[in-house]
Amino acid sequence: MKNDIIFIISAGNLYLQNADLSNLGINDHLSAGNDYPNYLNQEGSRIACPAISSFAITVGSVGKEDFENEDYVSVGGKDGIAPFSRTGLGMWGSIKPDVVEYGGDLVRNKTAIEIKPIDQTSIHVVNSTLHGASATGKDYGTSFSAPKVSYIASRLQAEHPTEPAQMYRALIIQSARLPEQCIDNPTMDHIRYYGYGIPNIDRALNNHPKRITFIQNGHLSAKKADIYSINIPPELRGEAGNFSLLVEVTLAFTAKTRQTRKGAHSYLSSWLEWHSSKYNERFQSFRNRTIEYLEQEGEFDQGGEDGGAIRWVLRENPAWADNGINRNSSTCPEKLDNYKASSVL
Structure with missing residues (x-):
């Protein structure tokens, strides 16, 4: 608050495998009979610290597109909550995550109890070349969703350099939309998964003949x-x-x-x-x-x-x-x- 900044934090990821009963992995949930997306409602799937912060923008992940071949099919699919994305609500019933962005998806084996990542449903990311790795690659996770929201914040700051950080936060949230399949009648689960929805840089920055945003800030x-x-x-x-x-x-x-x-x-x-x-x-x-x-x-x-x-x-x-x-x-x-x-x- 003293420095007029906002923190943009990933919601955290579920492990693929983890036998800890308080923090089961995705495939452990499946083996126990908890299918997607029901296991996302379990207490152990809640957003991780420090993403519970009341004043940060917490970012979850959704899938970019549908995928299917002979052996595997995408779990979340287009605009569906990613099977690894931690969910809300936050403290005292607050809405967390605030928004979701495209951070990749996982696929389900059609003939076995198995969920795993593949390149086709992962997203293109920048890699470190320190140990000879390629400069770019494919990966998944809410850690790759959060920077996309940070980019929108940076564009808002460039457009409105004298405005307070809380205005950037408000415009990012304002620009978000729930996926088409649930925007008309969102349930508690939809809000747990998506928060306010998927933000859009054009809606955050611009008005149009059929859409206008009024803004006001102060004390x-x-x-x-x-x-x-x-x-x-x-x-x-x-x-x-x-x-x-x-x-x-x-x-x-x-x-x-x-x-x-x-x-x-x-x-x-x-x-x-x-x-x-x-x-x-x-x-x-x-x-x-x-x-x-x-x-x-x-x-x-x-x-x-x-x-x-x-x-x-x-x-x-x-x-x-x-x-x-x-x-x-x-x-x-x-x-x-x-x-x-x-x-x-």
Whole structure:
């Protein structure tokens, strides 16, 4: 925090073989009857230290493409969680990994209980030539996923050299998308595996005629709030629009930490939350509710399930979401919602 930097850390890898019952290898899981991806939900498959850091960007791995020959077939396949990638959630139910990138895949033997790496599903990497090895080669692992996210951060810094590191963090998370097979209805397992999804350098850096990102950064004192209003163009509010809109909100922040590990809020010296207005709520009404929340103890009156609340995919109350995630447990929470254009009002 003092030096305004962000750490980008790999989620860690599962071994192919490891007989330690608290940290079984992939093939040991298969032999015990725990198939892919079910073994990724085991306690021993959780992300490794220091990737549990609340303020770092933790990066898992997904497969780049599908593969199959006479003997082997890819395990994760295109955009599937890599069978070696450690998974979330993080401390106190925070979203970890934050994102995933292409770090290779493994293949399954069609006739035997065996998962292994091959060049066809590994990724092209730079090698050390110290002992006569080739300058490039094929390998796999979350350690090769993380540098791809670091590259996006470096491009953001080159484009916005005077902006704080937390803005780079927010834009990386904002650019991420869940794979096509789960973006419309993500479950708890999808969030455990992919976090916020696969980041995209073009979305992180640029706007387009059909997509725009608004950014704001600054400092907030305790019991204070910034309130923003965005006008939706009339062209997007008509009943005749037969298309979907994707609305995303990303809040990234940093704070001093305490030694306690009792809970997310007791661990942080301070924390930020974001709340949205209800459907059809006027600005003044939302402003008054916000001020009341800041001046009194208790929860923000978000309207519950029947009070006009916007049903974001990640909710401020996990009981209101199908995936059971509390977005306020993370220091970089992103929420997204798909809905018809006629519902924008």
